[in-house]
Amino acid sequence: xxxxxxxxxxPVSVAAGVVAxxxxxxxxxxxxxxxxxxxxxxxxxxxxxxxxxxxLNFPVxxxxxxxxxxxxxxxxxxGPFTAVxxxxxxxxxxxxxxxxxxxxxxxxxxxxxxxxxTLVGYGLFKVLVAALPxxxxxxxxxxxxxxxxxxxAAACVFTLIYAVGGTTDVALAKVAGAMIGVHVxxxxxxxxxxxxxxxxxxxxxxxxxxxxxxxxxxxxLRDGAxxxxxxxxxxxxxxxxxxxxxx
Amino acid sequence: MPIVGTRTLPxxxxxxxxxxxxxxxxxxxxxxxxxxxxNPDGLEKVAADKGIDAKExxxxxxxxxxxxxxxxGVDNQRLSGGLAGVLGVGATLLVGSGVxxxxxxxxxxxxxxVDGAGSAGSAGSAGxxxxxxxxxxxxxx
Numbered sequence: 266x267x268x269x270x271x272x273x274x275x276p277v278s279v280a281a282g283v284v285a286x287x288x289x290x291x292x293x294x295x296x297x298x299x300x301x302x303x304x305x306x307x308x309x310x311x312x313x314x315x316x317x318x319x320x321l322n323f324p325v326x327x328x329x330x331x332x333x334x335x336x337x338x339x340x341x342x343x344g345p346f347t348a349v350x351x352x353x354x355x356x357x358x359x360x361x362x363x364x365x366x367x368x369x370x371x372x373x374x375x376x377x378x379x380x381x382x383t384l385v386g387y388g389l390f391k392v393l394v395a396a397l398p399x400x401x402x403x404x405x406x407x408x409x410x411x412x413x414x415x416x417x418a419a420a421c422v423f424t425l426i427y428a429v430g431g432t433t434d435v436a437l438a439k440v441a442g443a444m445i446g447v448h449v450x451x452x453x454x455x456x457x458x459x460x461x462x463x464x465x466x467x468x469x470x471x472x473x474x475x476x477x478x479x480x481x482x483x484x485x486l487r488d489g490a491x492x493x494x495x496x497x498x499x500x501x502x503x504x505x506x507x508x509x510x511x512x
Numbered sequence: 513m514p515i516v517g518t519r520t521l522p523x524x525x526x527x528x529x530x531x532x533x534x535x536x537x538x539x540x541x542x543x544x545x546x547x548x549x550x551n552p553d554g555l556e557k558v559a560a561d562k563g564i565d566a567k568e569x570x571x572x573x574x575x576x577x578x579x580x581x582x583x584x585g586v587d588n589q590r591l592s593g594g595l596a597g598v599l600g601v602g603a604t605l606l607v608g609s610g611v612x613x614x615x616x617x618x619x620x621x622x623x624x625x626v627d628g629a630g631s632a633g634s635a636g637s638a639g640x641x642x643x644x645x646x647x648x649x650x651x652x653x
Contacts, residue, residue: 266554266555269569270570270571271568272559272565297616298619300616303526305612305616307526309611310533310534312604312608313605313608317541320545320548320597324551328551328557329554354607354608358607362578363579364573364578365580433563433566439562440562466529469529473526
């Protein structure tokens with residue numbers, strides 16, 4: 266979904282640049298809290314992984330492909346502020362070195378593919394995780410839905426930016442319909458890749474998944490209570506804990 | 513009742529996970545990317561179909577050495593694209609890790625307002641260590 270130079274007018278590109286710069290500045294502050302000993306080494310890898318997977322276009326309809334955006338994936342793995350920074354690094358590298366995404370459109374691209382996907386995807390993820398049972402499967406499922414919705418959401422924000430500053434005069438209903446339609450399909454691929462990656466990391470190192478920290482804490486408290494507690498009080502907890510962990 | 517024996521797969525070390533992840537990223541960008549769908553992506557297709565791209569400008573670095581994910585001067589498509597992918601993954605890893613290292617150092621710094629964040633972070637790590645310990649207790653090996 267990389268917007269090239271010339272799609273969006275200069276003033277609106279500058280305005281999107283201000284939005285993107287603000288988002289990055291806020292994220293630089295917020296990421297300090299997210300980047301502890303565990304998350305910091307993982308964050309650079311998440312950016313590199315998203316760069317790699319963005320190269321893997323998959324077919325979505327006749328003559329059309331799509332690729333991962335990655336905002337939801339990054340946010341679930343390393344936290345939302347760090348995710349915005351991951352996406353900004355990826356988009357910067359792509360724009361500067363690979364001629365993918367216009368340099369004057371960098372602000373538009375960070376706003377659409379970095380900030381929007383992270384806000385919508387991670388926001389939805391958090392709501393779902395709070396509502397669902399505390400299991401690994403819930404975390405993967407919530408990541409799936411967050412990623413699924415984040416892509417058409419990004420298409421909506423692109424359409425809004427086009428509505429304000431498009432250099433061409435195409436009927437908005439046409440743009441919105443086509444953009445959202447194809448990006449719902451791309452969202453399915455985004456959701457599959459996101460859920461597969463999140464559940465893979467959850468399977469080997471659940472403690473490294475930012476979005477599963479509440480889950481880890483629950484298990485830990487129950488574990489911690491075990492040695493001192495008598496058999497009777499732990500018995501009711503056992504089925505819950507084991508079903509939690511098998512999920 | 514071994515409630516602590518929660519992990520379905522053996523827990524792997526952070527370093528192992530990072531190396532495996534980096535190798536996977538290199539494999540995907542360096543090799544698998546050759547098989548990616550070459551059709552225009554969603555935005556490119558919509559733009560071409562509806563005429564949004566009428567005033568598109570050439571990219572400022574369209575003639576750059578890595579433009580369009582191929583290394584200039586390397587004619588073999590598989591090699592050119594693969595090499596570009598590997599370079600991209602390496603560069604993103606370097607720049608990303610550099611940025612996060614700096615951000616983390618600032619977070620760890622002794623500046624007043626950072627204190628709260630720092631202690632919150634270490635509380636989180638402590639919790640994690642507790643979890644790790646519980647897991648290793650359960651590990652039969």
